[in-house]
Amino acid sequence: MVVRKMWKFPVRALQRRPASSAQSRTAAGVAASYNNNSTNHHYLPRTHTPSQHHHHVSPLPSSSSDGLRPTITTPTRRTVSTTTRHTSSTSSSTTTTNNNNGEANNNKSTSSKEEETLSVAGDGYLGKILNANVYDVAIETELQHAENLSTLLNNTILLKREDTQPVFSFKIRGAYNKMASLPASSLSRGVVACSAGNHAQGVALSAKMLGCRAVICMPVATPSIKVNAVRAHGGETVEVRLFGNNYDEAAGEATRLHFEEGLEMIHPFDDEHVIAGQGTIACEILKKCVSQPVDAIFVCCGGGGMLAGISAYIKQVRPNVKVYGVEAADAAGMTASLAAGHVVTLPSVGLFADGAAVKTVGSETFRLCHKYVDGMITVDTDQICNAIKLAYNDARVVLEPAGALGIAGMKKHVEENNISGSTFVAITSGANMDFNRLRVVSERADDSERSLEITIPETPGAFRAMYSKIWPRNVTELTYRFNTEQEANVFVSFQPLIHVENDFEQVMEEFIKDDFLCTDLSDNELAKTHIRHLAGGRSNAHHERLFRFDFPESPGALMRFLESLDMKWNISLFHYRNYGDDFGRVLVGIQQNHGPKCEGMNRFLQDLGYKYIEETNNPAYEKFLR
Numbered sequence: 208m209v210v211r212k213m214w215k216f217p218v219r220a221l222q223r224r225p226a227s228s229a230q231s232r233t234a235a236g237v238a239a240s241y242n243n244n245s246t247n248h249h250y251l252p253r254t255h256t257p258s259q260h261h262h263h264v265s266p267l268p269s270s271s272s273d274g275l276r277p278t279i280t281t282p283t284r285r286t287v288s289t290t291t292r293h294t295s296s297t298s299s300s301t302t303t304t305n306n307n308n309g310e311a312n313n314n315k316s317t318s319s320k321e322e323e324t325l326s327v328a329g330d331g332y333l334g335k336i337l338n339a340n341v342y343d344v345a346i347e348t349e350l351q352h353a354e355n356l357s358t359l360l361n362n363t364i365l366l367k368r369e370d371t372q373p374v375f376s377f378k379i380r381g382a383y384n385k386m387a388s389l390p391a392s393s394l395s396r397g398v399v400a401c402s403a404g405n406h407a408q409g410v411a412l413s414a415k416m417l418g419c420r421a422v423i424c425m426p427v428a429t430p431s432i433k434v435n436a437v438r439a440h441g442g443e444t445v446e447v448r449l450f451g452n453n454y455d456e457a458a459g460e461a462t463r464l465h466f467e468e469g470l471e472m473i474h475p476f477d478d479e480h481v482i483a484g485q486g487t488i489a490c491e492i493l494k495k496c497v498s499q500p501v502d503a504i505f506v507c508c509g510g511g512g513m514l515a516g517i518s519a520y521i522k523q524v525r526p527n528v529k530v531y532g533v534e535a536a537d538a539a540g541m542t543a544s545l546a547a548g549h550v551v552t553l554p555s556v557g558l559f560a561d562g563a564a565v566k567t568v569g570s571e572t573f574r575l576c577h578k579y580v581d582g583m584i585t586v587d588t589d590q591i592c593n594a595i596k597l598a599y600n601d602a603r604v605v606l607e608p609a610g611a612l613g614i615a616g617m618k619k620h621v622e623e624n625n626i627s628g629s630t631f632v633a634i635t636s637g638a639n640m641d642f643n644r645l646r647v648v649s650e651r652a653d654d655s656e657r658s659l660e661i662t663i664p665e666t667p668g669a670f671r672a673m674y675s676k677i678w679p680r681n682v683t684e685l686t687y688r689f690n691t692e693q694e695a696n697v698f699v700s701f702q703p704l705i706h707v708e709n710d711f712e713q714v715m716e717e718f719i720k721d722d723f724l725c726t727d728l729s730d731n732e733l734a735k736t737h738i739r740h741l742a743g744g745r746s747n748a749h750h751e752r753l754f755r756f757d758f759p760e761s762p763g764a765l766m767r768f769l770e771s772l773d774m775k776w777n778i779s780l781f782h783y784r785n786y787g788d789d790f791g792r793v794l795v796g797i798q799q800n801h802g803p804k805c806e807g808m809n810r811f812l813q814d815l816g817y818k819y820i821e822e823t824n825n826p827a828y829e830k831f832l833r
Contacts, residue, residue, distance in 0.1 A: 330519065330575075332479075332482070332483060332486065332516070332519040332520065332523070332575070333519070333520065333523045333524070335479060335480070335482075335483035335486075336483045336486035336487060336489070336490060336516065336519070336520050337490070338483075339380070339384045339480075339483045339484050339486065339487050340383070340384050340387045340388070341379075341380045341383055341384050341484050341487050343383065343387070343416060344373060344379055344383045344412060344413060344416050345372055345373070345379050345380050345383065345487075346371070346372060346373070347491050348367060348368045348369050348371050348372065348488075348491070349367075349368045349371065350365050350366070350367055350368075350491070350492060350495040350496070350632070351365065351366045351368055351601070351602060352364070352365055352366075353365065353366050353598075353601040353602070354601060355597070355600045355601045356597055356600075356601055356614070356618075359597070360617075360618060360621045360622075360627075361627040361628070362621060362626060362627060362628065362629045362630065362631055363629070363630040363631070364617070364631055364633065365496075365501075365630070365631070365632045365633070366598070366601065366602060366614070366632075366633055366635050367488060367491070367492055367632055367633070367634045367635065368602065368635055369488065369610075369634055369635060369636050369637065370604055370606060370610055370635045370636070370637055370638035371638075373412060374405065374408040374409055374412055374440060374639075375405075375408075375637060375638045375639050376405035376408065376409065376562075376610070376636065376637035376638070376639060377405075377485060377488060377513060377634070377636050377637065378405040378406045378408070378409035378475070378637075379408075379409040379412060379413070380409075380484040380485050380487055380488070381409070381475075381476075381478075381480070381481035381482065381483075381484035381485045381512055381513075381516075382400075382406060382409035382410045382412075382413045382473060382481065382484070383409065383412075383413040383416070383484065384480050384481065384483060384484030384487075385473055385474075385478055385480040385481050385484065386398060386410070386413045386414070386417055386419070386471075386473060387413075387417065388480045389471055393471045394417060394419040394471075395419070396420075396468075396469045396470060396471065397419055397420030397421060397422065397468075397470045397471070398410065398414065398419060398420070398421050398422075398470055398471045398472070398473050399421070399422045399423075399424065399461050399464045399465055399468075399470035399471070399472055399473070400421070400422075400423055400424070400461065400472070400473040400474075400475070401423075401424040401425075401454070401457050401458040401460075401461035402423065402425070402475055403425045403426060403429045403433060403454065403457075403561075404433065404561065404562050404639065405562055405637050405639055406473075406475040407423045407425065407433070407437045408436055408437055408440050408639070410423060410441075410473050411423060411437045411438075411440040411441030411445045412440040412441065414441055414444050414445050415440065415441050415442045415444055415445065418444065419444060420444055420445075420446070420470075421441060421444060421445045421446070422445075422446045422448055422461075422464055422470060423437055423441070423445060423446070423447050423448065424448050424450055424457040424458070424460045424461040424464075425437070425447060425448070425449055425450075425457055426449070426450070426451055426452060426453055426454055426456065426457045427449045427450065427451065427452060428452065429449065430641065432641070432642075433639075434447055434449070436639070448460065474569075475510060475512065476509070476510030476511055476512030476513075476515075476565075476568075476569050476572055477510060477511075477512070477568075477569025477570060477571050477572055478512075478571070479571065481512050482512050482515050482516040482519070482571065482572065482575070483516060484516070485512050485513040485515075485516035485517065486515075486516025486517055486519060486520045487516075488513065488516070488517055488634065489504075489516065489517040489520035489521050489524075490520060492504065492517075492632055493520075493521070493524060493525055496630075496632075499630060500630055501525070501528050501630050501631075501632055502528070502529065502629040502630050502631060503528065503529035503530070503531060503581075503617075503620075503629070503631050503632070504517060504521065504528060504529070504530050504531070504631075504632045504633075504634070505531050505533055505584070505613040505614070505616045505617040505620070505631065505632070505633045505634065506518075506530065506531065506532055506533065506613055506634050506636075507532075507533055507562075507563055507609055507610065507612040507613050507634060507636045508532035508533060508534050508541050508563060508568075508576075508583070508612070509534075509538075509540075509562065509563030509564065509565045509609065510540075510565045510568050510569050510572060511532070511541050511568045511569055511572030511573065511575075511576055512569070512572055513634070513636065514530070514532040514541070514572070514576055514580060515569075515571070515572040515575035515576050515579075516575075517530060517634075518530040518575065518576060518579035518580045519575050519578075519579055521579075522578075522579040529581040529582075530579065530580055530581055531580070531581055531582050531583070531584055531616060531617075531620065532576065532580055532582075532583045532584070532616075533583075533584045533585075533586060533612040533613055533615060533616030533617075534563065534583065534584075534585050534586075534612065535557060535559065535560040535563060535564070535585070535586065535587075535588075535591065535608075535609075535612065536557075536585040536586060536587045537556060537557030537559075537587075538553070538556035538557050538560065538563060538564045538565065539553075539583070539585045540552075540553050540556070540565050540566060540567060540568045541568045541572075541573070541576060541583060542583040542585055544568055544573050545573075545576065545577060545580070545583060548577075549573075550567060550568060550569075550570055550573050551567075552566055552567040553566045553567070554566075557588075559588050559591065559608050559644075559647070560591060560607075560608040560609040560612060561608070561609065562607055562608070562609030562610065562636075562637055562639070563609040563612060564609075584616035584619060584620055586612065586615040586616055586619055588647075588651060589651045589652075589654065589735075590615045590618070590619060590654075591608050591611055591612065591615050592608075592647070592648045592650075592651040592652040593615070593618075593651075593652050593653070593654040594606075594611035594612070594614035594615035594618065595608070595611045595648050595652060596648075596652040596653070597614060597618070598611055598614055598635060602635070604635070604638050605638065605640050605645070605648075606635055606637065606638050606640065607637050607638055607639050607640045607641070607644075608644065608648075609636065609637055610635055610636045610637035610638055610639075611635070612636070613633035613634040613635065613636065614633045614635065616633075617631050617633045649787070651735070653683070653702070655702045655703070655705070656683055656700050656701070656702055656729075657700065657701065657702070657703060657711045657727070657729045658684075658698070658699070658700040658727075658728040658729050658731075658734060658735070658739070659698075659699050659700075659714075659715070659718075659725050659726065659727060659728060660696060660697070660698055660725065660726045660728055660734075661673055661696070661697045661699060661718060661723055661724070661725045662694055662695070662696055662697075662723065662724040662725070663694065663695055663697055663723060664693070664694055664695075665689070665690075665691065665692055665693055665694055665695050667777065669695075670687060670697075670769075670778055670781065671769055671770075673697060673718075673723065674766070674769055676714065676717050676718060676721070676723075677699065677701050677714060678766055679763070679766075680701045680702060680703060680704060680710075680714070681701060681702045681762070681785075682699065682700070682701045682765055682783070682785070683700045683701060683702065683784070683785045684698070684699065684700040684739065684783065684784045684785070685697070685698075685699050685700075685765070685781060685782070685783045685784075686698040686699075686739070686742040686781070686782050686783075687778070687780065687781040687782075688742070688744060688746055688779070688780050688781075688796075689746045689748040689751075689777075689779035689780065689796070689798075690746065696742075698728075698734075698738070698739055698742040700739070711729075715727065744831075744832070745831070745832060745833060746779060746780070746796075746832065746833070748779035748780070748796065748798055749798065750798055750799040751779050751780070751796050751797070751798050751799075751823075751833075752796070752797050752798075752799060752808070752821065752823045753780070753794070753795070753796050753821065753822040753823045753825070753828050753832070754794075754795050754796075754797065754812070754819045754820065754821055754822065755792065755793070755794055755795075755819060755820045755822055756768070756792070756793045756794075756795060756817045756818070756819045757790045757791070757792055757793075757817065757818045757819075758790065758791050758793070758817050758818075759789070759790060759791070760785070760788060760789055760790055760791040764791055765783060765791060765793075768791070768793065768817065771815055771816070771817070772795070772815075774797075774808075774811055776797050776798055776799060776808060777797070777798040778795060778796065778797060778798075779796040779797065779798050780794065780795065780796025780832070781793070781794070781795055781796070782794040794822075796832075
């Protein structure tokens, strides 16, 4: 391998087409920084023996000759541990892999060591990644210091901002590298791909840059925003073909075009050129971290292309850096495959993190991940939503669910292992957020929110007494419905005081001490997904009138509203949810004691000072709450 020639490819790429000044500076900077050793030191690994615990690397000499070849460090082969640590009812777990450099490795024969060295060198991925052609279309993305995340986790957190690529996703790297490697005869026939997401946009833009025909097969039900994005990136050379009711049927059409029309298939992850293209992310990370340590990199994993590429490079250049893959708990194909020791096809996958929802990982990506990856981490929907919020706080970007997996896995890893003082990199892999998902993200992003079911006596003043035990904590939701003359059930969500240790547990103890039965529903998926919206339901409360109240939302506003409802009539329904609006909205049912008409209640409501609308005759109330 000739190092000097290896690093010049971005400059040659720039000479093939005009680029904007910003793109030119970025791409030229990548090439120049690797060639100009007087300003940046770029490391190549030394060989080491299994007894070495610290891996040292030497800088590339500025007077390197054409005959200089890098020495490949042989990483120890990894096996997946069968031990899994469960942390929640959603089966979110971390599966670790073991680096077996104990006696077994020390006792290896010389011949077996040589065979392993040849095996690693035979992968060829170091050279493929270094020579990957990506900077015609991709940019060298920022490695951003996340100040808020660093403070929260008590570690140095760096975000590799792949969401800032021209297609808002890392996928452009692998797609272009694959297509640019094709011979002219293949490009003249055209390419085909099946994707309803980021890979489709990467292929479309690559086809536009290379001037070749591309057919993108997408399911008929693909949202129009994604279809239009592919068309916008591809222009006249790209045909979007809507086919079938699901991904498998669309993939079948893409396969047919490959065999019948000779179109070159551009696989989203299980291809060595695609893997090598994604691996260039690792080159950029290590280039930016020459003068500082990196303890671990957390990588989103769907089919495994990016995880395979990054781990293959890291483990051959700076093998002491840990590489972890992160998957959604309901789409953990790589986790299951590594645990089984072979590729496993999942019966179904969850689609919240749809950009990483893959039933069957690639055979080549599995092989590389099995060899190089240090562990897999699975995260649930709440952890993903919280990661989206945390990324927004630092980067002011709304990541798509799959794009936030790296942050979610990193946060879980730090908290589970009580780590501080380390340096971690999380890949923010995409920001093609479906706008309809924002409602779910907002609802589930707050990991500080805790929920309780409280049983209170159906006596005057019991509702206010219950609320007074939570005050002054911020209540985000409060639902109550009259059930029987003896007791009522209340669903309440609030944020415990962050400066008080075990504050939530203290609140529960206060309720129990005063004979209020309560149940923690904070991790109850049924309660969070459905019951919180259905709590209450129908009631046989007599002479009930229903009112909607609005009040300016501010700290303490709900408490002031409850104190104003100091009246002789019984509250039979109460619902409040903080949606982040400037006005709080409360639905209140009040029982009259003197039949359908009560002038005293009317005067009380007028004197209350809050805007209200009576909904007693609303058909929705009659159908669902009476």
